[in-house]
Amino acid sequence: MSEDLRAAAQDAVASSRAATDPDYPVVHLAAPVGRLNDPNGLLVDSGTYHAFYQFSPFHPHRKLVYWGHASSDDLLHWQQHEPAIIPDSFYDRSGAYSGGALVLDGDEPAQAPDSAAYQLFYTGNLKDPVTDARTASQCLVTSPDLEHFTKWPANPLLPAHPEGYTPHFRDPQVWRDPDAPGSFRMLVGAQREDLTGTALLYRSTDLLHWQLEGELTFPDADGAFDHFGYMWECPGLVRLTDELTGHVRDVLIWCPQGITPDAEGYENIFPCVYTVGRLEGTELRECDGTFAEVDRGFEFYAPQVFARRPSQPGPAIMVGWAGNAAEDDQPSIETGGWVHAFTAPRVLTLRGGRLLQRPAVELPHDAPALGIVGEWLDSATRIAELDGKRSWHMRLETAQAQERWGVRIGDDADYITVELVPDADATRLVVDRSHSRYTQHGQVRTVTLLSGTVPRLEILHDRSITEVFVGDGDIAFTLRSFVSPQASGAVVFAASPFRLASGCAIAYD
Incomplete structure (x- = not known):
């Protein structure tokens, strides 16, 4: 049979x-x-x-x-x-x-x-x-x-x-x-x-x-x-x-x-x-x-x-x-x-x-504007609107294109970072998952952005998968991001105090 x-x-x-x-x-x-x-x-x-x-x-x-x-x-x-x-x-x-x-x-x-x-x-x-x-x-x-x-x-x-x-x-x-x-x-x-x-x-x-x-x-x-x-x-x-x-x-x-x-x-x-x-x-x-x-x-x-x-x-x-x-x-x-x-x-x-x-699914027009927009941010600022959430969609933009800044997802033990790093030659996207639970097939990757790319990060994070879009969709970057199962939300960090020009987010869980 x-x-x-x-x-x-x-x-x-x-x-x-x-x-x-x-x-x-x-x-x-x-x-x-x-x-x-x-x-x-x-x-x-x-x-x-x-x-x-x-x-x-x-x-x-x-x-x-x-x-x-x-x-x-x-x-x-x-x-x-x-x-x-x-x-x-x-x-x-x-x-x-x-x-x-x-x-x-x-x-x-x-x-x-x-x-x-x-x-x-x-x-x-x-x-x-x-x-x-x-x-x-x-x-x-x-x-x-x-x-x-x-x-x-x-x-x-x-x-x-x-x-x-x-x-x-x-x-x-x-x-x-x-x-x-x-x-x-x-x-x-x-x-x-x-x-x-x-x-x-x-x-x-x-x-x-x-x-x-x-x-x-x-x-x-x-x-x-x-x-x-x-x-x-x-x-x-x-x-x-x-x-x-x-x-x-x-x-x-x-x-x-x-x-x-x-x-x-x-x-x-x-x-x-x-x-x-x-x-x-x-x-x-x-x-x-x-x-x-x-x-x-x-x-x-x-x-x-x-x-x-x-x-x-x-x-x-x-x-x-x-x-x-x-x-x-x-x-x-x-x-x-x-x-x-x-x-x-x-x-x-x-x-x-x-x-x-x-x-394809845009952030809704009434997505809450992040309370940290327009304020001078210290070296690490938690996004309160996402606290307690492990699946979310967020967009951040800074008018200070020469500042080094990014987002950390996870906790002190298991996390990833997504960062824009400008220097005299170009701005680079640096994604680091070396401190996450999954590092076997790549830990840190650097992507050089084309001149004129808007300093905007759009991040769709969903428990163990993260997608990053830079500028107007000029760069797409996908990774499996096994951070701590207990970790939630996100932290914005920078090399020195800076201000976000705009930002909004919505949670899916």
């Missing part, structure tokens, strides 16, 4: 200790049990956001990846649902790996699979139990209501990698071609036989039959991405209008494994980067080879933008995994039997070719 994998996952969730763990986030989506990693199939429809995710309910005892599922009406409070994709088919029995979603509108296409509004594309992973040889295929799940999910009977859509590439072939993103109505495109991360990374483009008119168009190329990049790492994971394209130029641009966001750039940053085991151009066919034109990290923090990977119906346009909202590969040794495994969380959703904008990120 075959194992009932759905029931086994539900049993694991039902017996979970996660919700009672003092480190378990309040407003960040986290694993209900076991392990969570990449965002999958993000979509929003009629005001409800659905986040699917790589879910290993039996971690660390057994590695078997499902698609978990949660939903939210406000991007703050997430309701967990039953797993959406179960790895119980001949093509995914080693795991239902990452992919994306498409929300169909009206009767597009006329021959839509199952005539279902929601199309979920994912990678089926199959490993030979003897040789460990991998077969990766691209597969389809449909749903009429996001409660019932059906694997396409003729799966897999793409049974294997094309000639000239290795079985490292995964993470499909599907979208409508805005330049060819009625046509759909798929972008898949891949590895060439010479062990260099790339992405492949496919095209379809019915979402079932896909024709390989070729590699994504960069004709104006002077070869910058020809040998850029050994594998490209989680590639995605988002179209944005540049706020300065008014030009429509395509932003490629992806995770190249194995790059060694000669620049500040890129300190994580695997980075996540973006570049900007204009997609024509298989060419990302007007891309000069410039690239930058999406998030400068210790933990960030595999982000994805929410898919929408064309009849329900809205901002580009992105969520990332606040984690990275082979970094599961976090305190929450022992205390609650869970590991990893998502970032809070972020609104993406493009300004002068640079990607900006701001929390």
Whole structure:
């Protein structure tokens, strides 16, 4: 008798200790049990956001990846649902790996699979139990209501990698071609036989039959991405209008494994980067080879933008995994039997070719102005409005750009600091978690800010995860911040007395 994998996952969730763990986030989506990693199939429809995710309910005892599922009406409070994709088919029995979603509108296409509004594309992973040889295929799940999910009977859509590439072939993103109505495109991360990374483009008119168009190329990049790492994971394209130029641009966001750039940053085991151009066919034109990290923090990977119906346009909202590969040794495994969380959703904008990120949930207009604003602050001043709170959102700005100042979160034993440090050359963001309960994969990181960045810190802290935004979203920095479970609130500190120009905060617990 075959194992009932759905029931086994539900049993694991039902017996979970996660919700009672003092480190378990309040407003960040986290694993209900076991392990969570990449965002999958993000979509929003009629005001409800659905986040699917790589879910290993039996971690660390057994590695078997499902698609978990949660939903939210406000991007703050997430309701967990039953797993959406179960790895119980001949093509995914080693795991239902990452992919994306498409929300169909009206009767597009006329021959839509199952005539279902929601199309979920994912990678089926199959490993030979003897040789460990991998077969990766691209597969389809449909749903009429996001409660019932059906694997396409003729799966897999793409049974294997094309000639000239290795079985490292995964993470499909599907979208409508805005330049060819009625046509759909798929972008898949891949590895060439010479062990260099790339992405492949496919095209379809019915979402079932896909024709390989070729590699994504960069004709104006002077070869910058020809040998850029050994594998490209989680590639995605988002179209944005540049706020300065008014030009429509395509932003490629992806995770190249194995790059060694000669620049500040890129300190994580695997980075996540973006570049900007204009997609024509298989060419990302007007891309000069410039690239930058999406998030400068210790933990960030595999982000994805929410898919929408064309009849329900809205901002580009992105969520990332606040984690990275082979970094599961976090305190929450022992205390609650869970590991990893998502970032809070972020609104993406493009300004002068640079990607900006701001929390999608803004501080409310009536958020209390901090009582310390305008006063001369001593070397360490507690923010009374946050005292007793372990999940909160705060924004602080100083008019004295040459002052060294920052925020400490935690108590005297276990804490992190977030600090802006100006000198004659530049201002730098310094994040230090060397005194926290989690230091294995980075303790102190320094980020040089571009000239003219507003001396503003926006911090979203949620028990064991902290996100920092500098200026107008010029810098995003994500970290797992396991401070003392008894610690609450925040302290503003400075090298010398100074005054805040503005500040407000709201608590979530």
